Each structure stands twice: as structure tokens, then as C-alpha cells.
Amino acid sequence: MILNKQEFYVNGVNYTVRSAIDKDAKDLSEIRLQIDGETENLDREKGEAFIDIPGFEQIIKTDTENPRNLFLVAVVRDRIVGFSRCEGIYLNRFAHKVEFGVCVLKDFWGYGIGKNLLKESVSWADSNRIKKITLNVLETNDKAITLYRKLGFEIEGILKKDKILSDGKYYNTIIMGRYK
Template sequence: MTREGCYRVRGLTYTIRSAAMHDAKQLEKLRCRIDGETENLDREPGEDYIDEKGFQQIIAADTEHPRHLFIVAEVKGQLVGFARCEGTDLKRTCHKVDFGIGILRDYWGYRIGHQLLSHALAWSEKNHIKKVCLSVLEENKSAINLYKQHGFEVEGVLKADKLLSDGMFYSSLIMGRYNDV
């Protein structure tokens, strides 16, 4: 669970809050739309599809698991972005979580990514998580800059990790941030 926050940037007011069961239908549509707007993510539109029931299951599991977080960005009752942290119960890796984020292209530039990431990092520190990990396409310079501003470091490179629509292979950066907890 995370604290709700309301923000106003360049005339846009939005809320960052924990995902709730009633968000499942919107999340189904939002994820498909985001996948079609950018090649920065792992999926093509419609791949690894999650329906409303699937999102209900994820929300329920994330709400119960102490090392899971699911937060959303909302504008006037419509979801425009989301972020998740997912950890495990394995003793050797329970100190860390994987972070992922998606925001509709129309809402880039309003610091929504910054706020989603800030909420996730505050949650991770509060829950004594030592490390937050993520993967980012090497061409996604704005995301890489955002992560570096929040203390992430490049820990490795996965060469020729993704094949994009231009027929070229691109590398992914593995980044991590250590919490002083």
C-alpha cells in the first residue's frame, strides 16, 4: 500500500494511488494501448495479454504480498499510467524487487514517471527492500536519465536484447538502486 498523492504539472492534475479492483478493466485496455504506442517495452500490442480477471488476480496478489506494489496514475477518473514492483519469497533474492512502468504517450512530460518512481522507491525503503532493479532499452534516454536522477546505476548490458520494428537489434541496460535500509 502506498500513500495517495495529487500533483499538478503544466495545467494537468493527476493522482498517484494504489491499484484497486475496480481498476482492472481500465488496466486491461491501458496496457494494450501503451504497448502499441512505444517500442520501449518488451511486448508488441496484444502480446502477453492480461484480461480484466487477470488484472484482478494481480491486484489481489500485489495487495497481499509484502514485496509487491501496484500503483496507478489517474487523470479525471481515467488511468494514464501504472508501475509495479515485484519481489519473491526466495531467501537469496527476497531483498530486491523488479520495477516496471508504463505511461500513455499523451501524458509524457508531466512528471508522472517521476512521481510513480518516487512512490515506488519510498515504498521500497519503508518496506526494507535493499535493491530495486529494472531493465531499460538503451535508446530510451529520457527513462535512463530519470532512473539516474533517482540513484540508479547501470549494472550491465544485454547486447542485441530486443528486435524492433526497424529490423535492428537493440541492447538493454540493467540498472539497480541500493537503498540504505
């Protein structure tokens, strides 16, 4: 699915949220690798489950062609600084929902980029008869959990001792959902 671009100005930074396009594949491959190395809030360590340029080209193509998928990028001065995806499940019993994921370069935290990627995704879902958006979040990611709650997400469950981080400790994953 393709969305019209939206312009934002937050804390002195102008940025655009728009649908991903083919030419973004190289930048997306690089930024995903960088982001994975900047935070433990995501599922991957740096370099794990690496997606190369052709891999991102295929994801963009699939998400553009499928009405139940959405791939957005956040762009500051012609540079992608974050992205999000909603991916639908095509089994009939799950056709009412999508799973959301987001990541933003650490240098661009605090500018509402993740929030606006999510708000655009929620708006898209609401206008496309998608009844439920789900996501997973690390229990220590308090800012994300607070944001998700503000936008109507509720905790639906907890996966106990789901991840092991660099400190050698196990952490819970919180499953959240927003039902319209």
C-alpha cells in the same frame, strides 16, 4: 501493499498516484494494450502477453496482499493514464530486492507521471526494508535512463542485441539497479 494516494500538479495537469484496486482491472487491461502499441520502449508488441480483466484482478489481489509487491496507478480526471509495479522475489536469497516496471500513455508523457510513480515506489521500498530495486530499459530510451540515474539507479549491465524492433535492428537492454 496499499499506499495512501498522493496528489500532483505538473505542467498544468492534476493527477493522483494511488494503489490499484479491483475496479481498475478493466481499465488496466485496456490501457496496457494501448500503451504497448504506442512505444517500442517496452518488451511487448501490441496484443502480446495480453492480460484480461480477471488476470488484472488476480495481479491486484496478489500485489495488495503481498508486502513485497506494489501496484500503483496514475489517474487524471478519473482516468488511469499510467501504472507501475514492484514485484518481489520470494526466494530467501533475493528477498532484499524488487523489480520495477512502469508505463504511461503517450499523451501524458512530460507530466512527471513516470517519475512520480517511480519516486513513490522508491519511497515505499526504502520504508519497507527493501534494499535493492532493479529495472530494465531499452538503450535508446534516453529520458528514462536520465531519470533513473537522477533517482540513484546505476547501470549494472548490458544485454547485447537483446531486442529486435520494427526497424529490423537489434538493440541492447540496460540493466539498472538502485541499492540503499
